[in-house]
Amino acid sequence: MKLSKLFTKTIKNPPADETAKNAKLLIQAGYIHKEMAGVYAYLPLGLRVVEKIKNIVREEMNAIDGQELIMTNLQPKDLWETTSRWDDEVVDVWFKTKLKDDSEVGLAWSHEEPIMRMAEKYISSYKDLPASVYQFQTKLRNELRAKSGIMRGREFLMKDMYSMHASAEDLDEYYEKVKVAYQKIYQRLGIGDDTYVTFASGGAFTKFSHEFQTICEAGEDVLYVNREQNIAVNEEVLEEAIKEFGIKRDQLEKVKSAEVGNIFNFGADKSETMDISFTDQDGSSKPIHLASYGIGITRVMGVLAEKLADEKGIVWPENVAPYRVVICALGDEPEVTKQADELYDKLVSSKVEVLYDDRDLRPGQKFSDADLLGIPYRLVVSKKNLDSGKIEIKKRTETEPKILDIDDILEVLVA
């Protein structure tokens, strides 16, 4: 993609109406556009990041036999009344609206009830279990405050998986598999070492749950961690966890963190409340055990933008960067343009994802945009290195460039 053709541009100053660093950076760099508080459009560069995160999550969900589907935003009232979760006193984030006949419908903030109603249709025997399905769904949640940029939105993209089992034991076994899959995801996203599985409250879901928390200054949560023992506890359940699991408080360090995943074990509750059952091997009728597993895709993008940024801008991990390389062509001498064009074509034909800064701007402006955008590799084509046929390459995370032959550059970039 040539930057001269890109729909968006970087903006000189961060937006004045945002307090969150992730929103400031992402808006300034042209990744997102604020539609209203807590509601953001994902622009061409931003959507590429979203899709990369989705693909990593998708691969790991498929690897544990998850089947992708997509449920609906509009939700019928009667379905959620079966579990009392239609009530605004029980769930305080509903957006509700009305059909033409004045009957109420809800906008989905989660999907346990609809998946269980579907399960009723497809799961009748123990032979149909276990089953695991997931979706990437735009969730709408009527949050009172929305000041954390894309880290807590009123509209956001979530991966939610639901697994159904014939027994508590089978659920437990799968639940542990998902934990491992989640850890792989955070590793691939470049935040594995700072991400902990924690004990947390179940909220509107269940009494107890597990969260995945990433250490992050901008996070809304407080965590007590022991890095060596790989233990982390959410502040809200600290007392309980100390009592129940014998953790020692003085061995825990207090840090700020952001939730990047949340998993819930509903046990047989939903199935029993909704009166859904299957026929087991012995012919008896039994409830289905349910667990749900969420990752806020756009929230994770916000955490990555915020946590890994430096004073110059965003620093994307290689796996999620919208493009792997940016070429900065310095000056408008025909030889420079020719070499930059050739380099661009060569990289494109080698399937390297490349941005080409072909705009008529000063070098300083091109460099600061490359930094702000957070592209992992910057290539500089300039008159200075032209005669030797060499090209300057610099990683976003390093300060010193290297001067390499084009073949060596290709070797670095073609993964």
Next chain:
Amino acid sequence: MKLSKLFTKTIKNPPADETAKNAKLLIQAGYIHKEMAGVYAYLPLGLRVVEKIKNIVREEMNAIDGQELIMTNLQPKDLWETTSRWDDEVVDVWFKTKLKDDSEVGLAWSHEEPIMRMAEKYISSYKDLPASVYQFQTKLRNELRAKSGIMRGREFLMKDMYSMHASAEDLDEYYEKVKVAYQKIYQRLGIGDDTYVTFASGGAFTKFSHEFQTICEAGEDVLYVNREQNIAVNEEVLEEAIKEFGIKRDQLEKVKSAEVGNIFNFGADKSETMDISFTDQDGSSKPIHLASYGIGITRVMGVLAEKLADEKGIVWPENVAPYRVVICALGDEPEVTKQADELYDKLVSSKVEVLYDDRDLRPGQKFSDADLLGIPYRLVVSKKNLDSGKIEIKKRTETEPKILDIDDILEVLVA
């Protein structure tokens, strides 16, 4: 994918609460699940079809320099008030809801206003034009009636593209390019020969528009066509079209049809109403010319399901089928299972998308499911052909199978 592991199953009888053939077939085959009237979930097989249609549309939009992004469902009232389209008297399909502070927000049924507000940010000079962006977005529309299955839903997936230009001439030129791209899309979807560009009313959008209409018994529209001259006119604007373009009524055939695409030329209207302008080459301030181009992705899926079906079930075009092949293993003799397993592994490793009916069912049931699902190629592994090392292959659109060597089968299937 092994059918024994698939989340869904075919259902013996079509659902009693659906009148539309597309919904009956797609529900019976396990492609979709009805959440409420006009609101459907897309199950694993259904989502695969959706993604295939999306990819064809995406490739053609990228080929005419469209840049993909994604806008939002939640929409601020003030934005739509600038063009009077917040008013329920002007737009009668709004779903509206409220934030915690009781302020109203809308749920997006289209995106011209938000894209223009974004354009204001990124388009200041003639150098920034033309620009063309598109999204795949879940639209919510409060339709009074929703009885056409996924051909007219209250929640549906749409590709909408928006192009912005410095002049009417530049817009016209691009508009014609999009028409050609759309025709390519319908060709690739297998309905090109029955799809016409028609003159249509602009509805809530503009005075005049173009629709793409596919001849289809279940369609909601009536079309007057001249196949030889490749002319088609919507019934609602027939009189006007006859007057304006000198078309002769007695040379037109009356047919039923379904809209599969709709394109609108807004000219400079939106830009002027919203007071958005750019600086032209001569330094003067000018309005941006806007056109929008929609394809209802899930609607097209409904049209394909409905139009191409036969008495045995769905008949997917090869380009959109969820899987290219289904293997039916007949009987439970170990040799049959062994050969079917090997065939499955071979096809998977050759990157052929394959369903494997490994269920413990009678041959007749497997065949009728293969037909209902509409998979383009059916392979039968049975004791009968085992000794010769040959395999039976039949296309969904043909009645007679062929008996081929496995190498010849691979040649047919590996595209």
